[in-house]
Amino acid sequence: xxxxxxxxxxxxxxxxxxxxxxxxxxxxxxxxxxxxxxxxxxxxxxxxxxxxxxxxxxxxxxxxxxxxxxxxxxxxxxxxxxxxxxxxxxxxxxxxxxxxxxxxxxxxxxxxxxxxxxxxxxxxxxxxxxxxxxxxxxxxxxxxxxxxxxxxxxxxxxxxxxxxxxxxxxxxxxxxxxxxxxxxxxxxxxxxxxxxxxxxxxxxxxxxxxxxxxxxxxxxxxxxxxxxxxxxxxxxxxxxxxxxxxxxxxxxxxxxxxxxxxxxxxxxxxxxxxxxxxxxxxxxxxxxxxxxxxxxxxxxxxxxxxxxxxxxxxxxxxxxxxxxxxxxxx
Amino acid sequence: xxxxxxxxxxxxxxxxxxxxxxxxxxxxxxxxxxxxxxxxxxxxxxxxxxxxxxxxxxxxxxxxxxxxxxxxxxxxxxxxxxxxxxxxxxxxxxxxxxxxxxxxxxxxxxxxxxxxxxxxxxxxxxxxxxxxxxxxxxxxxxxxxxxxxxxxxxxxxxxxxxxxxxxxxxxxxxxxxxxxxxxxxxxxxxxxxxxxxxxxxxxxxxxxxxxxxxxxxxxxxxxxxxxxxxxxxxxxxxxxxxxxxxxxxxxxxxxxxxxxxxxx
Numbered sequence: 001x002x003x004x005x006x007x008x009x010x011x012x013x014x015x016x017x018x019x020x021x022x023x024x025x026x027x028x029x030x031x032x033x034x035x036x037x038x039x040x041x042x043x044x045x046x047x048x049x050x051x052x053x054x055x056x057x058x059x060x061x062x063x064x065x066x067x068x069x070x071x072x073x074x075x076x077x078x079x080x081x082x083x084x085x086x087x088x089x090x091x092x093x094x095x096x097x098x099x100x101x102x103x104x105x106x107x108x109x110x111x112x113x114x115x116x117x118x119x120x121x122x123x124x125x126x127x128x129x130x131x132x133x134x135x136x137x138x139x140x141x142x143x144x145x146x147x148x149x150x151x152x153x154x155x156x157x158x159x160x161x162x163x164x165x166x167x168x169x170x171x172x173x174x175x176x177x178x179x180x181x182x183x184x185x186x187x188x189x190x191x192x193x194x195x196x197x198x199x200x201x202x203x204x205x206x207x208x209x210x211x212x213x214x215x216x217x218x219x220x221x222x223x224x225x226x227x228x229x230x231x232x233x234x235x236x237x238x239x240x241x242x243x244x245x246x247x248x249x250x251x252x253x254x255x256x257x258x259x260x261x262x263x264x265x266x267x268x269x270x271x272x273x274x275x276x277x278x279x280x281x282x283x284x285x286x287x288x289x290x291x292x293x294x295x296x297x298x299x300x301x302x303x304x305x306x307x308x309x310x311x312x313x314x315x316x317x318x319x320x321x322x323x324x325x326x327x328x329x330x
Numbered sequence: 331x332x333x334x335x336x337x338x339x340x341x342x343x344x345x346x347x348x349x350x351x352x353x354x355x356x357x358x359x360x361x362x363x364x365x366x367x368x369x370x371x372x373x374x375x376x377x378x379x380x381x382x383x384x385x386x387x388x389x390x391x392x393x394x395x396x397x398x399x400x401x402x403x404x405x406x407x408x409x410x411x412x413x414x415x416x417x418x419x420x421x422x423x424x425x426x427x428x429x430x431x432x433x434x435x436x437x438x439x440x441x442x443x444x445x446x447x448x449x450x451x452x453x454x455x456x457x458x459x460x461x462x463x464x465x466x467x468x469x470x471x472x473x474x475x476x477x478x479x480x481x482x483x484x485x486x487x488x489x490x491x492x493x494x495x496x497x498x499x500x501x502x503x504x505x506x507x508x509x510x511x512x513x514x515x516x517x518x519x520x521x522x523x524x525x526x527x528x529x530x531x532x533x534x535x536x537x538x539x540x541x542x543x544x545x546x547x548x549x550x551x552x553x554x555x556x557x558x559x560x561x562x563x564x565x566x567x568x569x570x571x572x573x574x575x576x577x578x579x580x581x582x583x584x585x586x587x588x589x590x591x592x593x594x
Contacts, residue, residue, distance in 0.1 A: 061367065145576045159452065166452060168459070172466040181566050190571045294476050301485040305575040306435045312579065316591045322583040
């Protein structure tokens, strides 16, 4: 009986995780089989990228590279688990790591931090191997929390205006000033941090500071902290491909800076597409069935807390704790 | 929750005292705004109201945490049907429990426009996008030639279709649900709500915001609100963040008996 109860709860919890990872996103959810071929991420992309001829992107009227349009998130199961892994469950297909550096594809945690990550992972109660069965924390995005670096994985529309770049996802946005203004003081902390962009040749370089560290990088408990600093590099390397590179720095958590890399494909073109959980509604609407639909390119209302209240209540009743930012040891 | 509002009111009350321009002074202005690259009147930038409509659309005195204010309703009367007026009064009496803002759900239109948070207007040829600091809400006003999609649709923020009339952006919005209010005083609507909003530039740093409200289930006739929107003047103004839902959940998660997890 007890065992049955646990199995039911595990299944329920697993069902909750099938909610689109970006909260309000209404993308269709893919279901994978154990024999799904491994999805390419950083390793394959870095090899492929090395063979690309040099590319100069068209310019906007302001004379900077034109990154505008609708772009997909990564292929496969998204950032369900950012490190390399075999098939785990129907929403977590086998995938290469997003980590391109260090070369082993692992997040270079300090020992205490790795132990903490493993503790969080063992308490997810998703029915994954190695769990203790205890419910410790649920993925903050199951509670409709948005933030960086998580959002870097999503699909988005990019709009460039004089002085700023705008990233629109299905349910939230980032404005990245490119006018040289200073960041806010370190006392000001945000789920999205404070983004400051500049153009270096073909590349939009974005520094993200002021992160509160209360969100995860994926849904498997990989975390940043309140001292973490991100550098994103957005480069159009082909007409329909953006090379997305994010470097994570935090000497209080990791042994060295580390980097995630993957391609963002223009929605409706090229390989990959948007089979993963992390797509925007624009990408979801790109299917052939909706090609003739005049509304296919519109983004319609996406809700999270509004429609998800019963799930939030359930997660609370299941006993998951609230995840606060980690406190690195002195 | 109460403390959060008290804090906001303090800041807001200070701002309200500095508001110099009555709506009437702006109406009828013949200002010609600059054009965007696509040739549209350029309404882009970061805007915010300086009034007390978020507390009460109508003339009201002050109470603790609520600044007094002249209303924004033309003629001050909201033409409720008799049974609807009774419900508005019930809403007011129980506003701490019933106000949807206290649950951090999407606040609806036009309320989101006059909450005390800045918002940014971004124009493209086929849509106007309004980015709100509050909960990072994105409101799309499509101008791509598509009519309202066929209903029935019940959205918190409705479906918005825009057009240009002279220098005014005119937005027609329908397909609302009945889960949002107009203000913290319990003024409300049904899912039959139909709005016509006009954003008219009256100077380089001011827009006149006018809304005609129609809802035959709740009101006996259409009625109108109007107020200026002010361009934020700070050199480095930007939208920061107010992740309402997350702050609320974080606070309530620690409480053993939070009503947030017991209702419904």
